Amino acid sequence: MTRRTLTTAAASLTAAAALLLTACGGSDKSSSGDIKGADTGAGSPSASASTSDAGAPDVSVPSDFHFVFDFEVPSDTKEASALSDAENYIRALKHGISKQDPNDPAYQYYSKGQAAQYAKSQIQAWVKGHWTVTGTDKYYAAGVTTLSGGKRELVTFCRNQGKSYSKEIKSGKILYTAVNADSYVKYQLLMRPPTGSSKAWKASVVEVKGKAKECQK
Template structure:
């Protein structure tokens, strides 16, 4: 499995903030991370990959940054439509938030504009810390992560809560330099429960402001 830290346990390090400003693959004066600044994908295949829900076809008039994942990385989202336009918009931006984090982990580019587009506040700082941990350890990930049991609660017109589960039994740690994938059997810890608080900004984007998670959550296990 690929190791995920819980948002509650993540520390908003100064280095993590610098990561947001310079790009995840940028130079880090603190040492321990990859100093490449190329737009090539480090530790991942470079063929066509999966993307977030179509940015150009979103139909909401919002100019969104493209999110492109490597060909060996895939996030599968179940239950993307509810029949409620507002809830569907929340779920769509929740997907984009998740993909933006995984793009920053798996794609060694100078900038990752989608990261700050879909997250802010505590969620953004925690995401930066989490992403930095992969670069510091010289790892990435490959495989498929499934998200399911997704539910939206609207709190007025500009606030919402999303709960969902993640199945990481088919996503694996990958060495960033050698590209070697460490395939391990799935276990109970590969099932993660998430609770995300989201706010709609003036542009109409549902940004994630806080996320908590529980690894090995019983409610998410088959």
């Protein structure tokens, strides 16, 4: 199979967060309930990894793996920053996979709590399988909703992983599969603002919904 599925235990979160995660392996294929109160954000040009944070870690990936973030940047500064660092969280997770390091500092810089545990479990699954990433990974239809009077931002977006593949590290063999319902995934990330000397918004909770019909457009 192209996108390996290795499950971890479902995590029940606090009533305030109102999120449930069922984490899956290389495919990020999972099923869970929706987060209530999420809206679609709007803005102008597409977002990209932030370059303004001098302390930010390397989130580069192999040259044969490509991200497409087809996001509209919200006009609100906080929402735009939260969306940018949600993108960086995804980049950092893939960086950890490519480095084969479950303790990679990149994802730890952009996450905490359950979201950091999720990233670590994903990387561990790929390390155990001796796989890395290749192909093109597309993210789109982003939205940002302000929660708790600006103390948190809820970031949502779709993913089409139909052309994102696993590659065996030892043999270099690419494990292809055709695009199907499993290719479409919905992400919801609870982002918390920078604290202390850090300039990064951190994902504290992530929910991943597999076979997302709303993303099949």
